[in-house]
Amino acid sequence: MALDALRDLFGPRFSTGASERALHGRSESHFPEIPPDAVIWPETTGEVAQILRHCSAARIPVIGWGTGTSLEGHALAPRGGVCVDFSRMNRILHVAPEDMLAVVQPGVTREALNTELRATGLFFPVDPGANASLGGMAATRASGTTAVRYGTMRANVLALEVVLADGRIIRTGSQAPKSSTGYDLTALFVGSEGTLGLITELTLRLQGQPEAISAGLCAFPDMASAVETVITTIQSGIPMARIEFIDAANVRAFNAWAKAGMTETPHLMVEFHGSPAGVREQSQAFGEIVAAMGGGAFQWSEATEDRNRLWKMRHEGYYAARALWPDAFPITTDICVPISRLAEAVEETAREIAEAGIPGPILGHVGDGNFHALLLPARDRPEEIAKAKALAASMAERALRCGGTVSGEHGIGMGKLGYMEAEHGAGWEVMGTLKTALDPLGIMNPGKLVRQG
Amino acid sequence: MALDALRDLFGPRFSTGASERALHGRSESHFPEIPPDAVIWPETTGEVAQILRHCSAARIPVIGWGTGTSLEGHALAPRGGVCVDFSRMNRILHVAPEDMLAVVQPGVTREALNTELRATGLFFPVDPGANASLGGMAATRASGTTAVRYGTMRANVLALEVVLADGRIIRTGSQAPKSSTGYDLTALFVGSEGTLGLITELTLRLQGQPEAISAGLCAFPDMASAVETVITTIQSGIPMARIEFIDAANVRAFNAWAKAGMTETPHLMVEFHGSPAGVREQSQAFGEIVAAMGGGAFQWSEATEDRNRLWKMRHEGYYAARALWPDAFPITTDICVPISRLAEAVEETAREIAEAGIPGPILGHVGDGNFHALLLPARDRPEEIAKAKALAASMAERALRCGGTVSGEHGIGMGKLGYMEAEHGAGWEVMGTLKTALDPLGIMNPGKLVRQG
Numbered sequence: 001m002a003l004d005a006l007r008d009l010f011g012p013r014f015s016t017g018a019s020e021r022a023l024h025g026r027s028e029s030h031f032p033e034i035p036p037d038a039v040i041w042p043e044t045t046g047e048v049a050q051i052l053r054h055c056s057a058a059r060i061p062v063i064g065w066g067t068g069t070s071l072e073g074h075a076l077a078p079r080g081g082v083c084v085d086f087s088r089m090n091r092i093l094h095v096a097p098e099d100m101l102a103v104v105q106p107g108v109t110r111e112a113l114n115t116e117l118r119a120t121g122l123f124f125p126v127d128p129g130a131n132a133s134l135g136g137m138a139a140t141r142a143s144g145t146t147a148v149r150y151g152t153m154r155a156n157v158l159a160l161e162v163v164l165a166d167g168r169i170i171r172t173g174s175q176a177p178k179s180s181t182g183y184d185l186t187a188l189f190v191g192s193e194g195t196l197g198l199i200t201e202l203t204l205r206l207q208g209q210p211e212a213i214s215a216g217l218c219a220f221p222d223m224a225s226a227v228e229t230v231i232t233t234i235q236s237g238i239p240m241a242r243i244e245f246i247d248a249a250n251v252r253a254f255n256a257w258a259k260a261g262m263t264e265t266p267h268l269m270v271e272f273h274g275s276p277a278g279v280r281e282q283s284q285a286f287g288e289i290v291a292a293m294g295g296g297a298f299q300w301s302e303a304t305e306d307r308n309r310l311w312k313m314r315h316e317g318y319y320a321a322r323a324l325w326p327d328a329f330p331i332t333t334d335i336c337v338p339i340s341r342l343a344e345a346v347e348e349t350a351r352e353i354a355e356a357g358i359p360g361p362i363l364g365h366v367g368d369g370n371f372h373a374l375l376l377p378a379r380d381r382p383e384e385i386a387k388a389k390a391l392a393a394s395m396a397e398r399a400l401r402c403g404g405t406v407s408g409e410h411g412i413g414m415g416k417l418g419y420m421e422a423e424h425g426a427g428w429e430v431m432g433t434l435k436t437a438l439d440p441l442g443i444m445n446p447g448k449l450v451r452q453g
Numbered sequence: 454m455a456l457d458a459l460r461d462l463f464g465p466r467f468s469t470g471a472s473e474r475a476l477h478g479r480s481e482s483h484f485p486e487i488p489p490d491a492v493i494w495p496e497t498t499g500e501v502a503q504i505l506r507h508c509s510a511a512r513i514p515v516i517g518w519g520t521g522t523s524l525e526g527h528a529l530a531p532r533g534g535v536c537v538d539f540s541r542m543n544r545i546l547h548v549a550p551e552d553m554l555a556v557v558q559p560g561v562t563r564e565a566l567n568t569e570l571r572a573t574g575l576f577f578p579v580d581p582g583a584n585a586s587l588g589g590m591a592a593t594r595a596s597g598t599t600a601v602r603y604g605t606m607r608a609n610v611l612a613l614e615v616v617l618a619d620g621r622i623i624r625t626g627s628q629a630p631k632s633s634t635g636y637d638l639t640a641l642f643v644g645s646e647g648t649l650g651l652i653t654e655l656t657l658r659l660q661g662q663p664e665a666i667s668a669g670l671c672a673f674p675d676m677a678s679a680v681e682t683v684i685t686t687i688q689s690g691i692p693m694a695r696i697e698f699i700d701a702a703n704v705r706a707f708n709a710w711a712k713a714g715m716t717e718t719p720h721l722m723v724e725f726h727g728s729p730a731g732v733r734e735q736s737q738a739f740g741e742i743v744a745a746m747g748g749g750a751f752q753w754s755e756a757t758e759d760r761n762r763l764w765k766m767r768h769e770g771y772y773a774a775r776a777l778w779p780d781a782f783p784i785t786t787d788i789c790v791p792i793s794r795l796a797e798a799v800e801e802t803a804r805e806i807a808e809a810g811i812p813g814p815i816l817g818h819v820g821d822g823n824f825h826a827l828l829l830p831a832r833d834r835p836e837e838i839a840k841a842k843a844l845a846a847s848m849a850e851r852a853l854r855c856g857g858t859v860s861g862e863h864g865i866g867m868g869k870l871g872y873m874e875a876e877h878g879a880g881w882e883v884m885g886t887l888k889t890a891l892d893p894l895g896i897m898n899p900g901k902l903v904r905q906g
Contacts, residue, residue, distance in 0.1 A: 098688060098793040141633040152631050154640070155608060170880040176789040177821045178605050179858035180594040180644055181865055181876055182902055183884045187607070187640030191633055208690035235551060237661035278731060336629040340551040368630045405632035412634055423634055427623040430891070431636045437890035438883070449635055 002058030066136025072413030106135020141191030148367030210273035216300025257320035328376035336408030370408035455511030519589025525866030559588020594644030601820030663726035669753025710773035781829035789861030823861035
């Protein structure tokens with residue numbers, strides 16, 4: 001038995017215990033528990049290669065695990081197999097301030113990296129909210145609130161070490177800022193959700209901590225004026241570091257959760273990075289757009305405490321909404337459209353949610369055209385759950401109709417598989433061809449992202 | 454005969470004439486003429502698909518052609534076949550100012566696009582110097598002087614239409630600013646040099662024309678102080694739009710070519726984009742670094758004429774050097790290293806060139822760690838040519854030793870094929886696997902970039 005061989009190799013770092021299996025069969029979203037057959041905690045790239053050679057020989061599925069915060073069932077085990085938990089590969093291997101890069105193992109979390117970087121004057125900008133592992137963030141091409149300024153994981157991963165299905169270890173990219181030497185394997189593995197290989201090391205681009213940061217909040221009389229403010233701001237070229245939309249239902253949740261004391265209308269939360277003069281110039285220019293669009297006073301601050309309070313609240317949006325609707329069965333959504341279609345997409349979504357009579361607070365990284373409705377049907381009402389699923393499907397169709405994408409940042413996993421053909425057409429076949437080329441036995445995270453021949 | 458069938462289909466837009474074949478068998482660099490068997494000028498994606506279906510059936514090589522300005526022999530025809538010249542697919546299909554994107558056919562040149570965009574307040578930032586076609590720029594992952602601020606083609610292509618070897622037409626990406634729906638096929642085709650498919654449409658990210666631009670020039674007593682200025686500037690986070698290094702030999706060429714009247718020592722040419730206050734702040738901060746490093750007065754201007762004169766001269770660097778050494782056999786080079794190794798890499802290169810006694814002016818996009826030596830051995834001295842080739846090889850090895858890449862922006866083509874294994878190791882095998890998966894018959898630009906099984 002291949003599992004026995006792995007048990008012999010990894011000893012106490014191999015488990016088939018029910019509680020470990022259950023823990024690694026859960027996600028933070030609405031999927032049922034689907035546990036793997038075993039969990040292994042490797043400590044080196046060589047050990048990951050050993051696992052893959054064994055699993056290839058025995059045709060056992062292999063699923064990577066970071067912190068379990070993905071939202072589309074990426075790390076569930078619908079075909080059983082071995083879950084490779086990277087939590088013991090959590091070393092920051094090298095920080096090169098002069099090259100503005102860091103080399104890390106995949107189990108390092110973004111907060112751990114940023115804590116380590118504090119003294120260097122640099123930071124890693126991608127911020128999906130959850131304190132996810134950097135390996136998981138690369139595997140799902142994560143983004144979040146700061147992507148409007150610094151890009152997604154696509155832009156911030158410079159190089160990778162990857163173990164392929166057959167146990168071969170490859171390196172992609174280099175430490176140079178750019179290259180034109182052949183196929184962009186780094187970009188191919190970023191976002192591949194563990195279906196082509198397991199990431200065992202990442203070289204990440206870092207950013208200089210801005211000299212000055214200002215952040216603030218402003219209320220709008222309605223959704224349309226808030227969204228129009230976003231569109232005008234982006235088009236005017238003000239270099240926003242963050243620009244987040246929060247609807248009235250979310251504000252209600254924040255008021256209950258964090259005693260935010262906000263007026264219960266749509267809001268924007270924004271942040272500016274730059275020189276002291278620069279952020280003031282940007283804040284004023286933004287304030288003028290807000291006023292022209294009929295928004296309330298734009299209150300901003302350069303104080304770190306104020307800013308931390310603001311973004312902590314924003315990042316807890318999911319928990320705030322869960323707390324306000326404790327009996328709900330939460331269904332996350334995540335669509336992204338061209339900015340020119342944002343107002344239409346948000347407004348149609350809000351109208352449909354209102355018509356369905358289900359709580360569905362909307363928030364999003366609207367500077368990128370990306371927003372989420374958190375659909376909250378009652379857990380004990382199957383007809384509400386069915387309605388919520390229909391709303392999610394309608395959002396995905398709306399994204400495609402608007403020239404956008406069914407997943408701005410949450411990825412495909414199991415949850416969005418049904419939309420891949422509609423979004424990519426023959427391109428999805430090509431993804432299947434690439435998958436089969438690199439994983440002919442289909443052992444890498446099967447049942448996710450791609451359909452294999 | 455498959456060629457006869459194509460002749461019947463394309464009539465006057467098909468040629469086997471000697472002059473057309475010769476024209477499409479040449480490049481701007483040192484490769485000998487290697488003509489294709491025929492040239493076709495398609496006008497639609499459907500016609501490109503027809504060509505590929507025919508060529509697949511008859512196993513005829515297919516080579517894409519933009520403007521012929523690539524430097525590593527990308528478009529030569531070492532195995533004969535059909536050259537697909539995209540010059541008649543040169544329409545700008547759609548400009549969406551509110552989404553800051555443009556949809557173009559591959560034969561549109563970057564200057565034609567920017568001329569069209571003038572009235573919109575937007576521009577396409579990637580600037581490799583040559584007035585290349587946008588399809589060719591995507592296929593080679595081009596960059597140039599502005600990549601330090603706006604990124605390479607990797608960052609500026611949002612979506613593609615591609616015709617595969619078997620004639621299937623796929624679309625990659627969407628018009629949304631970001632997506633996490635599956636493998637990044639856009640990134641896979643950008644930089645694939647026509648070996649995986651032919652690009653028939655591109656959706657490009659545009660940038661807002663900066664409110665203010667300042668540009669300037671400063672002299673340094675030696676190479677070390679110029680390069681240290683670059684490193685300090687990048688690390689200080691000043692958002693340079695361009696920062697170019699020019700050595701003393703290049704200055705001599707510019708003085709002869711453009712009556713530049715510069716002191717014959719190393720120089721930096723820089724540009725800043727931003728608000729009027731922002732560019733002044735940046736120019737001053739840069740001037741202070743220059744002074745601290747012992748550089749001469751930093752002269753900068755916000756006048757368009759001054760700036761255009763500066764960058765026209767820079768872009769003509771190749772021709773200026775050719776004019777100063779008219780009897781040379783020019784060999785271009787292109788390495789890119791981490792910024793921390795830039796001083797070492799440039800100085801070692803300069804020393805080796807001086808020791809070889811061959812003209813070899815150095816210039817480069819040093820903000821990205823990328824530089825070129827234009828090696829100019831005498832055309833009629835084979836021993837000098839051999840020495841120059843040895844210098845180029847030594848530069849490539851130096852790039853790898855410094856953790857960099859053998860091609861920052863010129864690509865692989867035929868010229869750098871010999872370094873792919875050294876740079877990518879088993880990753881190069883993976884590229885071969887992907888190539889075989891998408892082009893099992895090996896008809897797409899054979900003999901370039903990848904080794905096929």
